[in-house]
Amino acid sequence: MKRSYFIKKVFQALLTIAAILVFNYFLFRIMPGDPLQSLMRNPKATPEAIEGLKKLYGLNYPWYVQFEIYIKNLFSGNLGMSFLYKQPVYEVIGSRVLPTVLMVGLAEILATIVGIVLGILAAARRGKAVDVASLSFSLITYSMPTFWLGIILVSIFSVSLQLLPTTGLLTAGQSYSSTMSMLVDGIKHLILPTLTMSLVLIGEYTLLMRNTLIDVLTEDYITTAYAKGFNEDYVIKKHAVPNAMLPMITIIAMNTGFVIGGAIQVETIFSWPGIGRLMYDALTARDYPLLQGIFLMITFAVIIANLLADFTYGYLDPRVKQ
Amino acid sequence: MKDMKSKTKRPKLKKFLVSLRNSKMGTMGSVILVFFLLLAIIGPIIYPFNPQVFGTGREILNSPSMHHLLGTDDMGRDVLGNLIAGSRISLLVGIMATLISMIIGTVLGILAGYYNKRIGSLIMQFTDFFLVIPWLPLMLVLAVILGTSIWNIILVIGLTGWAGTARVVRAQTLSVKERPFIERAVAIGSSGRHIMVKHILPNVFPLVFANTILVSAVAILSETTLSFLGLGDPTQPSWGMMLHYAFESGAASIGAYWFFIPPGLAVVLVVLGFTFLGYAFDEILNPKLKGR
Numbered sequence: 242m243k244r245s246y247f248i249k250k251v252f253q254a255l256l257t258i259a260a261i262l263v264f265n266y267f268l269f270r271i272m273p274g275d276p277l278q279s280l281m282r283n284p285k286a287t288p289e290a291i292e293g294l295k296k297l298y299g300l301n302y303p304w305y306v307q308f309e310i311y312i313k314n315l316f317s318g319n320l321g322m323s324f325l326y327k328q329p330v331y332e333v334i335g336s337r338v339l340p341t342v343l344m345v346g347l348a349e350i351l352a353t354i355v356g357i358v359l360g361i362l363a364a365a366r367r368g369k370a371v372d373v374a375s376l377s378f379s380l381i382t383y384s385m386p387t388f389w390l391g392i393i394l395v396s397i398f399s400v401s402l403q404l405l406p407t408t409g410l411l412t413a414g415q416s417y418s419s420t421m422s423m424l425v426d427g428i429k430h431l432i433l434p435t436l437t438m439s440l441v442l443i444g445e446y447t448l449l450m451r452n453t454l455i456d457v458l459t460e461d462y463i464t465t466a467y468a469k470g471f472n473e474d475y476v477i478k479k480h481a482v483p484n485a486m487l488p489m490i491t492i493i494a495m496n497t498g499f500v501i502g503g504a505i506q507v508e509t510i511f512s513w514p515g516i517g518r519l520m521y522d523a524l525t526a527r528d529y530p531l532l533q534g535i536f537l538m539i540t541f542a543v544i545i546a547n548l549l550a551d552f553t554y555g556y557l558d559p560r561v562k563q
Numbered sequence: 564m565k566d567m568k569s570k571t572k573r574p575k576l577k578k579f580l581v582s583l584r585n586s587k588m589g590t591m592g593s594v595i596l597v598f599f600l601l602l603a604i605i606g607p608i609i610y611p612f613n614p615q616v617f618g619t620g621r622e623i624l625n626s627p628s629m630h631h632l633l634g635t636d637d638m639g640r641d642v643l644g645n646l647i648a649g650s651r652i653s654l655l656v657g658i659m660a661t662l663i664s665m666i667i668g669t670v671l672g673i674l675a676g677y678y679n680k681r682i683g684s685l686i687m688q689f690t691d692f693f694l695v696i697p698w699l700p701l702m703l704v705l706a707v708i709l710g711t712s713i714w715n716i717i718l719v720i721g722l723t724g725w726a727g728t729a730r731v732v733r734a735q736t737l738s739v740k741e742r743p744f745i746e747r748a749v750a751i752g753s754s755g756r757h758i759m760v761k762h763i764l765p766n767v768f769p770l771v772f773a774n775t776i777l778v779s780a781v782a783i784l785s786e787t788t789l790s791f792l793g794l795g796d797p798t799q800p801s802w803g804m805m806l807h808y809a810f811e812s813g814a815a816s817i818g819a820y821w822f823f824i825p826p827g828l829a830v831v832l833v834v835l836g837f838t839f840l841g842y843a844f845d846e847i848l849n850p851k852l853k854g855r
Contacts, residue, residue, distance in 0.1 A: 260692055268704060384780070384834035386787050389806065389827035396815045396823075407816065502699030506788065510810070524703055525793060532704060539700050547695060 243555070250551045254544050261540050266311055269533050270304070320537070321530035325523065330534035334516065340410060341515030345504050348435045352442030353493060359443070360450020365477055367455065375447050382444030388506035391437040395510065398433060406430050408512035434511045438503055442496075449492060453485040460484075487558055494550030498543045582847050589847075592839030599833050603650040612644030614800045624812070624819045634821035636805070637812035645800050646825050652801040653830070656717055657783035663721025664782070665728060665775045672732025673759050673767065677740060687733065693726040702785060706794040713796040720785045724778055731774050732767055739766045773844035780837035787830050802826035 314320070320330035363372040382390065399407045406412060410430055417423040457463065458481055466476045501517070508517035516535060523531040583589040618639015625635040633642035675686035702723050709715040739745065740763070748758050789795055790803025791810065809815070809823035 256688075257692060257695055261696070268708065380835065380838060381831065384784075384831045384838060386784055386791070386806075386827065386830060388788065388791055388810075389823075389830070392806075392810065392815045392823055392827070396818065396820065400816060400818050498695070498697030501697045502788075505699055505703075506792070509792065520700065520703065521792060524707055527707065532707065536700050536704055540696055543697050544695060 246555050247552070250548060250555070254548045257544055258541065261537070261544070262312065262315065265533055265537055265540075266308055269529055315537075320534040323523075323528055323531040323534075325526045325528040325531060330530050333531060334519070334534055334538055337514060337516050337519045339515075340513055341504055341508065341517060344431065344434050344507070344513060344515065345438065345500060347431070348438035348442060349493075349500065351435070351439045352446055355439070356443050356446025357450050357489070359447040361454060361477065361482060363447065363451040364454035364458065365473070372451070375451070379444035379448040382441050383448070385441070386506070387437065387441050387503045388510050390440060391433070391507055391510040394433055394437055405433050407433075410514055434507050434513050437507050437510075438500075441503055442500070445496070446489075446493070450485065450489055453488050454481055457481045457485045487554065490557070491550050491554050494546050494553070497546040501539050501543065579847060583843060586843040586846065588839040589843030592836045592841075592843060595832055595836030596840060599650055599654065599829075599836065602647060603654045606647035607651055610644055610647050612641065612648040612800070614640065614645070614648070614798075616640065624814065624817065624822065626819070627821050633825055634819070636822050637808055637814065642805075642821055642825060645805055646802070646829060648800050649802040649805060649826060650829065652713070652799045653783055653786060653803070653833070656713065656720070656786045656801065657779050657833075659717045660720035660724065660782040660786070661775055661779040663718070664724040664778055665771065667721070668725035668728025668774075669732050669764075669767070669771050671725070672729040673736050673763055675729065676733040676736025677755065677759055677763065679737065679740075683733070686729075690726045690729045690733075693723070694730070698723060698785070699788065702789060703792065703794065706789060711794050711796055713799050716786060716789060716794075716796060719789070720782050724782060724785070728771065728774050728778060732771055735767045735770050736763055739763050769844075769848040773841055773848050776837050776841035776844055780834045780841065783830065783833055783837070802830050 318331055320334075322328070323330050323333050326333045359371075359375045363375045366372055395407055398405045406429060408430075411423065411426050412430075415426065417426070454477075458477075463476060463481060466480050467473075471480075504515065505517035505520055507513065508515045509521045512518065516539070520532070520535045520539075522528075523535060583593070618635055620639075622635050622639035624637055625631060625639075627634045631641050631643065633646065636642050636645065671686050671690065675683040675690070677683075702719050705719045705723070706716065709719060745758060745762060748762060753761075786795070786801065787803035787806065790801055791807045793807060795801060795804050795807065797804065803826075805826040806823060809819070809826070812822075814822040
């Protein structure tokens with residue numbers, strides 16, 4: 242891709258990150274109440290103790306100095322201390338990333354594959370049963386709150402059918418005779434959260450693929466391909482779909498922010514020990530350092546995902562090449 | 564509806580309503596929304612619900628009966644009454660938040676489109692910033708900071724949902740700006756403000772309206788999610804709050820389907836209604852979609 246495109250996209254991403262840092266800083270400083278109050282929770286504290294605590298957290302400096310400290314801390318990986326867990330925020334977040342990545346990653350892969358296939362089918366047989374069915378499915382899952390879908394699935398599969406567990410990574414307090422049985426238990430716990438996330442995404446991706454493909458099929462070069470004598474399967478597979486993949490990939494990557502929202506809901510319902518659940522816990526406990534750290538991390542992830550999407554687009558779209 | 568060129572300035576209202584009635588999605592959406600609107604306005608008057616009146620211990624989570632058509636919730640209250648009362652709150656929040664988003668989005672969009680060079684790109688950077696930040700974490704954080712009264716919730720949803728509208732309005736403004744009558748208006752010395760209000764706004768409005776309907780759908784989903792996660796106004800028995808209490812009290816584990824299905828279903832129906840209507844509007848009003 243063109244060097245100038247690459248540089249421009251990176252620059253924009255850095256600008257956005259800088260804006261996020263500033264935004265994040267001020268957001269949590271305008272919260273009501275004295276930060277010292279939530280730190281200490283002891284109304285009998287002496288003035289000296291308060292002063293000492295102020296110095297410890299650097300709260301006696303003017304706001305721009307605090308901002309400098311904040312930035313310096315950020316670059317050395319210091320995100321503060323969590324109120325709730327009494328551990329460095331960095332560690333708390335670190336221990337919870339993997340479950341989220343596992344579930345969301347699986348869900349995305351599943352949803353992308355099924356969504357693309359269904360979307361192609363729907364577009365190719367537009368107006369027929371497949372199309373109407375997948376459209377209805379997409380619309381309905383799109384209109385559902387993600388967490389509600391999760392609750393429904395739990396009540397069907399866990400309560401009524403007693404097939405799958407309701408919460409957690411593994412069954413609490415269970416000892417396993419072999420790694421295999423532990424793996425099986427883990428997979429049983431993974432199914433419902435991943436399914437919930439996937440269903441919502443499948444709805445969206447099917448709709449997207451179908452609409453993009455329909456747009457592509459109205460282009461002139463498709464008519465040319467047909468005129469050349471190629472049959473429908475070939476034209477769709479070799480000409481239409483590759484062109485439709487371009488906006489698909491971009492939008493899937495840009496969707497990361499939305500996926501995070503879904504993950505927060507799903508992890509809350511299923512007590513899945515990931516970042517989403519962590520944010521919910523931090524929220525309930527009003528653990529501001531933890532909230533700030535999670536918010537920062539999530540936003541970074543989304544910006545990087547968008548950047549990667551831009552790069553992929555720049556690489557795949559010949560119109561952007563040199 | 565075949566030739567739009569003869570109606571550049573204002574699509575005729577009657578033609579529009581006719582094409583709306585012809586569209587299957589349009590009629591379905593309208594029917595659903597009118598139903599819920601009536602429910603929200605008249606419902607609580609005919610079938611009142613007082614969230615402060617709790618039932619006795621024996622009345623908790625009762626399955627549907629003649630006395631309570633949809634059973635009782637975790638505090639012995641009538642689920643049907645709550646459902647009807649909730650329609651008012653959920654719709655109110657959705658509509659008001661959308662109004663805020665629409666106003667911000669339209670103003671910024673028109674400004675960005677009309678003053679295309681520096682101001683425009685500045686506004687678009689700001690808009691893109693809001694588009695990048697993931698919606699739920701941003702709303703959660705804002706709700707924690709601002710507090711969870713019903714007006715704060717409306718504000719939070721409104722302040723986070725305008726970016727899409729701004730983008731769409733800006734694109735439309737850019738295209739409207741190229742039309743000859745704008746050039747004429749500038750030539751005779753009309754001020755920017757006059758042009759934007761009297762000429763651009765009316766031509767941008769139909770698209771804005773279609774977009775607004777879709778934004779409403781998201782707004783209602785947002786309120787439901789926020790309330791479910793515990794950041795709603797506890798004094799307002801919205802559908803989201805019902806689902807919140809349903810989850811907290813373990814209704815799903817007990818199999819108290821009457822408590823957690825109706826509010827969710829209601830949300831799905833209303834959102835579907837808005838989505839259908841929005842798609843229908845979009846198809847009718849969006850010049851780019853014609854002839855597909």
